Amino acid sequence: MTSCPECESDLDIDVEEVEEGDVVACGECGTEYEIVGVEPLELSKVEDEIDEDDDDYKDEDEEEE
């Protein structure tokens, strides 16, 4: 069982059902983690501040119509 690094509650992640690149969210604190490795399970906290004022930097890799 993996614990949430932020709030230390158990993250209910089944390594058989996740793969690299998946994002899981802690049910307790809502922190999101990207799966960066499955053997062993390795998580990277997703620092995704949703801010509308990000005109300074536009990621043109993702084109959305």
Ligand SMILES: [Zn+2]
């Ligand atoms: Zn948490």
